[in-house]
Amino acid sequence: MEFKTTVVLFFLASLEYSVCYDYKTVLQKSLLFFEAQRSGKLPADQKVKWRADSALHDKGRKGEDLTGGYYDAGDFVKFGFPMAFTATVLSWSVLDHEKAYVKAGVLEDQHKAIKWATDYLLKCHVGDNQLYGQVGLGQLDHESWTRPEDMTMERPAFMINASAPGSDLAGETAAAMAAASLVFKKVNATYSALLLKHARQLFDFANNHRGKYSDSIADANNFYPSSNYPDEIVWGAAWLYRATREQKYMNVVNEIYPTIQYWDGFSWDDKKGGVDLLLADLTKDSKYLDKLKTFCDYAFNKQAKTPKGLIFYSESASLRSTNNMLIICLEAAERGVNAATYRKESKKQIDYMLGDSGFSYVVGIGNKYPTHAHHRSSSCPDHPAQCGWSFFNSDAPNHHMVEGAIVGGPGSKDAYVDTRKDAPHNEVACDFNVAFQACIAILVELGY
Numbered sequence: 001m002e003f004k005t006t007v008v009l010f011f012l013a014s015l016e017y018s019v020c021y022d023y024k025t026v027l028q029k030s031l032l033f034f035e036a037q038r039s040g041k042l043p044a045d046q047k048v049k050w051r052a053d054s055a056l057h058d059k060g061r062k063g064e065d066l067t068g069g070y071y072d073a074g075d076f077v078k079f080g081f082p083m084a085f086t087a088t089v090l091s092w093s094v095l096d097h098e099k100a101y102v103k104a105g106v107l108e109d110q111h112k113a114i115k116w117a118t119d120y121l122l123k124c125h126v127g128d129n130q131l132y133g134q135v136g137l138g139q140l141d142h143e144s145w146t147r148p149e150d151m152t153m154e155r156p157a158f159m160i161n162a163s164a165p166g167s168d169l170a171g172e173t174a175a176a177m178a179a180a181s182l183v184f185k186k187v188n189a190t191y192s193a194l195l196l197k198h199a200r201q202l203f204d205f206a207n208n209h210r211g212k213y214s215d216s217i218a219d220a221n222n223f224y225p226s227s228n229y230p231d232e233i234v235w236g237a238a239w240l241y242r243a244t245r246e247q248k249y250m251n252v253v254n255e256i257y258p259t260i261q262y263w264d265g266f267s268w269d270d271k272k273g274g275v276d277l278l279l280a281d282l283t284k285d286s287k288y289l290d291k292l293k294t295f296c297d298y299a300f301n302k303q304a305k306t307p308k309g310l311i312f313y314s315e316s317a318s319l320r321s322t323n324n325m326l327i328i329c330l331e332a333a334e335r336g337v338n339a340a341t342y343r344k345e346s347k348k349q350i351d352y353m354l355g356d357s358g359f360s361y362v363v364g365i366g367n368k369y370p371t372h373a374h375h376r377s378s379s380c381p382d383h384p385a386q387c388g389w390s391f392f393n394s395d396a397p398n399h400h401m402v403e404g405a406i407v408g409g410p411g412s413k414d415a416y417v418d419t420r421k422d423a424p425h426n427e428v429a430c431d432f433n434v435a436f437q438a439c440i441a442i443l444v445e446l447g448y
């Protein structure tokens, strides 16, 4: 009898461990999400067929071509700050985990996803000290519920420049271009050099004309207000140092790093966790790993958890915050910091998101996943049918699947309702996806 119980328990235990997710498929689908967010003229090899050309008249104040780039989230504004962050992390992920992208068969798709952002960011950089940081107006954009292909609202463009600076936006865009220049080094040396040239100029702009971009671009202040800019100057400098090994960039790091000793982690607004990882690699100084260990030990052991075990930071887009933390701690593990524990705990968090909680928060993954994501373009029927607020208000599922998109996620008690009306929990966004994707890539590379 006892023997039998043991066998049964053993069997149950092994069943529990046999629940595994196909992380390679998740990685592939994440790239489909980026295709779904494309603005501008779509290429012939576009796989997400329910999207078509859109916003072909996006331009600067002097008529400069600003077509392309990514729609930010469920809406159609092109916010430069989170878009540049997305491009940096897409580049970082494939630079340091290329094997994962090769294993999943999406290396080329990843390059395309990066280039879709950097081609646009290059267009935005219209003068040494002039960078467009937003196309579209948040409020106006949010007043309609349409397909991007049918937008008719005004889409003005806003810039930063020497008299209205934005060290955070310019620093992050410099980081994106420096990181992408490393990605494209072997793929297209000309493109790589072009990116590096712009990265250098943008970094000088960020460093020489200091200020917060959201003080210069008023509308961005309503959606992506920057808390500060020294972290992006250091982040940009660290990326330029990685790309060039020129001491002048490390000098800027050494000058400004001591002022960013406060610690909040990693996000579109906050680069400090990423800075510590890069500097750990570039300097081999163990102090950076010590800081990461303090952060991750707190996150895994002391941070609030939902009843089902999700490490929980924020009611709005909870999974974004958790994934941002997991990138830092999975990367810390890559550098030998509590590797076995951090990896095991991180995998548990990712598996919660993919279905261990009883629901998959990633569209198109698993059996039960969001069918009413707050995402205008996929919620609308195909052309020529009219879209509109009735499609927002209806209980019917979205007309198209925005495959590979991770939604904001549950509340502090694991509660979640799959409705378009709940943007804080059910919207999707480029920066949500890139954080999740970066974690998934590490799991794929580890062979999990």
Ligand SMILES: *[C@@H]1O[C@H](CO)[C@@H](O)[C@H](O)[C@H]1NC(C)=O
Pocket: 158, 159, 160, 161, 162, 163, 164, 216, 217
């Ligand atoms: C600089 O940017 C600000 C804020 O976008 C704008 O109002 C101003 O006209 C710009 N100045 C120049 C010379 O382009």
Ligand SMILES: *[C@@H]1O[C@H](CO)[C@@H](O)[C@H](O)[C@H]1NC(C)=O
Pocket: 188, 189, 190, 191, 194
């Ligand atoms: C390489 O990049 C340059 C600069 O963007 C571009 O003009 C060229 O067509 C690219 N070459 C290939 C083979 O894609």
